[in-house]
Amino acid sequence: xxxxxxxxxxxxxxxxxxxxxxxxxxxxxxxxxxxxxxxxxxxxxxxxxxxxxxxxxxxxxxxxxxxxxxxxxxxxxxxxxxxxxxxxxxxxxxxxxxxxxxxxxxxxxxxxxxxxxxxxxxxxxxxxxxxxxxxxxxxxxxxxxxxxxxxxxxxxxxxxxxxxxxxxxxxxxxxxxxxxxxxxxxxxxxxxxxxxxxxxxxxxxxxxxxxxxxxxxxxxxxxxxxxxxxxxxxxxxxxxxxxxxxxxxxxxxxxxxxxxxxxxxxxxxxxxxxxxxxxxxxxxxxxxxxxxxx
Amino acid sequence: xxxxxxxxxxxxxxxxxxxxxxxxxxxxxxxxxxxxxxxxxxxxxxxxxxxxxxxxxxxxxxxxxxxxxxxxxxxxxxxxxxxxxxxxxxxxxxxxxxxxxxxxxxxxxxxxxxxxxxxxxxxxxxxxxxxxxxxxxxxxxxxxxxxxxxxxxxxxxxxxxxxxxxxxxxxxxxxxxxxxxxxxxxxxxxxxxxxxxxxxxxxxxxxxxxxxxxxxxxxxxxxxxxxxxxxxxxxxxxxxxxxxxxxxxxxxxxxxxxxxxxxxxxxxxxxxxxxxxxxxxxxxxxxxxxxxxxxxxxxxxxxxxxxxxxxxxxxxxxxxxxxxxxxxxxxxxxxxxxxxxxxxxxxxxxxxxxxxxxxxxxxx
Numbered sequence: 001x002x003x004x005x006x007x008x009x010x011x012x013x014x015x016x017x018x019x020x021x022x023x024x025x026x027x028x029x030x031x032x033x034x035x036x037x038x039x040x041x042x043x044x045x046x047x048x049x050x051x052x053x054x055x056x057x058x059x060x061x062x063x064x065x066x067x068x069x070x071x072x073x074x075x076x077x078x079x080x081x082x083x084x085x086x087x088x089x090x091x092x093x094x095x096x097x098x099x100x101x102x103x104x105x106x107x108x109x110x111x112x113x114x115x116x117x118x119x120x121x122x123x124x125x126x127x128x129x130x131x132x133x134x135x136x137x138x139x140x141x142x143x144x145x146x147x148x149x150x151x152x153x154x155x156x157x158x159x160x161x162x163x164x165x166x167x168x169x170x171x172x173x174x175x176x177x178x179x180x181x182x183x184x185x186x187x188x189x190x191x192x193x194x195x196x197x198x199x200x201x202x203x204x205x206x207x208x209x210x211x212x213x214x215x216x217x218x219x220x221x222x223x224x225x226x227x228x229x230x231x232x233x234x235x236x237x238x239x240x241x242x243x244x245x246x247x248x249x250x251x252x253x254x255x256x257x258x259x260x261x262x263x264x265x266x267x268x269x270x271x272x273x274x275x276x277x278x279x280x281x282x283x284x285x286x287x288x289x290x291x292x293x294x
Numbered sequence: 295x296x297x298x299x300x301x302x303x304x305x306x307x308x309x310x311x312x313x314x315x316x317x318x319x320x321x322x323x324x325x326x327x328x329x330x331x332x333x334x335x336x337x338x339x340x341x342x343x344x345x346x347x348x349x350x351x352x353x354x355x356x357x358x359x360x361x362x363x364x365x366x367x368x369x370x371x372x373x374x375x376x377x378x379x380x381x382x383x384x385x386x387x388x389x390x391x392x393x394x395x396x397x398x399x400x401x402x403x404x405x406x407x408x409x410x411x412x413x414x415x416x417x418x419x420x421x422x423x424x425x426x427x428x429x430x431x432x433x434x435x436x437x438x439x440x441x442x443x444x445x446x447x448x449x450x451x452x453x454x455x456x457x458x459x460x461x462x463x464x465x466x467x468x469x470x471x472x473x474x475x476x477x478x479x480x481x482x483x484x485x486x487x488x489x490x491x492x493x494x495x496x497x498x499x500x501x502x503x504x505x506x507x508x509x510x511x512x513x514x515x516x517x518x519x520x521x522x523x524x525x526x527x528x529x530x531x532x533x534x535x536x537x538x539x540x541x542x543x544x545x546x547x548x549x550x551x552x553x554x555x556x557x558x559x560x561x562x563x564x565x566x567x568x569x570x571x572x573x574x575x576x577x578x579x580x581x582x583x584x585x586x587x588x589x590x591x592x593x594x595x596x597x598x599x600x601x602x603x604x605x606x607x608x609x610x611x612x613x614x615x616x617x618x619x620x621x622x623x624x625x626x627x628x629x630x631x632x633x634x635x636x637x638x639x640x641x642x643x644x645x646x647x648x649x650x651x652x653x654x655x656x657x658x
Contacts, residue, residue, distance in 0.1 A: 037407075082598065100592070100593025111583045111587060115583060233404070278408065
């Protein structure tokens with residue numbers, strides 16, 4: 001029983017991270033039908049910047065803010081510089097370009113910071129809570145609670161942005177139909193850039209939150225990214241709510257696998273889940289449209 | 295005719311490589327073996343991406359399977375080397391069939407994500423079952439030169455021979471497959487799967503078959519690398535390896551077997567040069583990361599500016615002057631068939647003709 005509670009809470013804790021990465025992928029996918037394979041690499045890079053600031057100033061929160069701001073700028077700049085020219089071309093071009101971005105960012109991080117593992121500070125204690133003598137595991141630590149709260153707050157703010165602001169309405173219109181939105185006078189180029197910037201911010205947040213558990217090195221976000229991708233696919237890739245629910249389901253499922261079966265297997269189990277979802281329900285659990293090219 | 299021409303080219307290349315390998319020192323022989331093995335993997339991947347239109351960012355995983363199959367068979371069964379390589383191809387091909395069945399229903403970004411996950415996930419197998427796969431240390435084994443070459447024949451020269459002969463065999467087989475009905479059908483599916491299905495092709499079977507062929511090639515490549523290095527470790531088959539293969543395919547020229555040779559050569563020979571350059575300029579600790587950043591830069595620049603890659607440039611230099619292409623260029627660097635909708639909107643016939651045109655071009 002104690003193990004079960006521990007695995008479930010730990011799974012929810014991991015799940016919000018996958019949800020955040022999934023959410024950032026969905027933001028970009030909805031606007032441009034591009035999957036940003038560099039999302040994890042960008043988050044890794046902004047975490048390095050944060051670590052640099054934290055070491056230089058001693059303030060975790062300054063590093064936190066710098067990472068989020070850097071994610072915002074990085075997303076916008078990369079979209080304008082290298083992703084924009086691939087739009088309107090076959091999807092394979094964008095896939096190859098964002099894969100190129102991923103490995104370019106990883107290479108640059110390796111050149112700038114070396115490839116050794118660095119430990120990364122957590123904002124609060126990582127010791128799990130106890131009820132009497134019943135330990136709830138690291139999934140109930142103040143850091144884990146902060147992680148969940150931060151992701152849910154970001155998702156809530158995004159929902160408010162989409163629902164109640166003019167910009168959000170424009171973003172929804174562009175996602176619904178780029179051509180129609182353009183004919184209505186929306187400058188969809190700017191909306192696309194804004195989508196990438198917001199995705200960069202959410203990705204950077206996920207990087208800051210997960211890196212204390214994984215250490216920081218140029219490939220540190222690879223497996224987090226593929227699991228975030230799985231979360232987004234479970235949710236149908238164009239549903240923000242789906243990405244969050246998908247992330248939580250995936251996190252809990254993977255924690256049961258690693259807890260009860262084998263600790264080296266999260267990615268393999270994730271792959272099995274991904275293939276199963278794509279075979280059985282290719283439009284995901286929460287897709288807004290009934291048919292879609294998979 | 296075509297078979298004879300391809301076999302002829304392969305025999306000439308084989309004789310040249312044989313003469314060459316005897317004159318090289320053992321480090322260069324090792325590099326020759328590595329180039330040959332890499333060319334096999336890149337050629338398989340270019341068939342998958344360039345000809346059948348499916349992407350894989352996880353082909354390192356199939357090399358991993360081929361390499362571990364080789365190590366395990368040599369250690370436990372001690373078969374003849376030719377049989378070992380063949381068996382490794384079969385094992386990797388089977389894995390490719392499993393992935394291919396999933397892949398046949400996926401397109402573009404989904405398939406890329408699933409294969410990416412395969413590349414990230416598979417090395418964990420070696421850590422999970424350490425008793426069989428040796429964990430982080432991997433497996434060490436030995437191969438010997440066959441008796442008829444005499445006791446003084448160098449091991450690296452023998453390894454270079456094995457790799458070159460296998461590479462040439464694979465290239466001849468692939469070149470003929472691409473000229474055959476199967477190759478034409480793959481191109482038809484790539485260019486327009488709806489039209490291909492309407493023309494009576496079984497799109498799913500064709501896609502799975504392409505995945506099997508491509509994975510088997512990667513299995514052979516993994517097997518050849520294992521017999522050259524005489525050990526296999528999970529650290530040799532990271533995501534970076536898979537992306538390197540993709541880089542070689544894109545750089546050489548998508549869908550061109552000759553391009554795969556360029557890509558393979560560049561992939562093996564350029565990174566040590568870059569690493570040395572970085573170390574000699576005071577970036578010693580960063581040396582290994584320089585080629586990685588280089589791959590990324592190459593992928594982006596080639597894809598945005600020179601989508602036909604090196605082989606496209608070679609063709610342009612050697613071939614007849616072609617009027618400047620207009621209209622959008624597809625992932626393969628060729629123009630999409632221009633769709634001119636007339637009153638009746640009859641463009642299906644036009645699409646099919648342009649598939650045939652691409653067909654001729656693709657096998658040049």
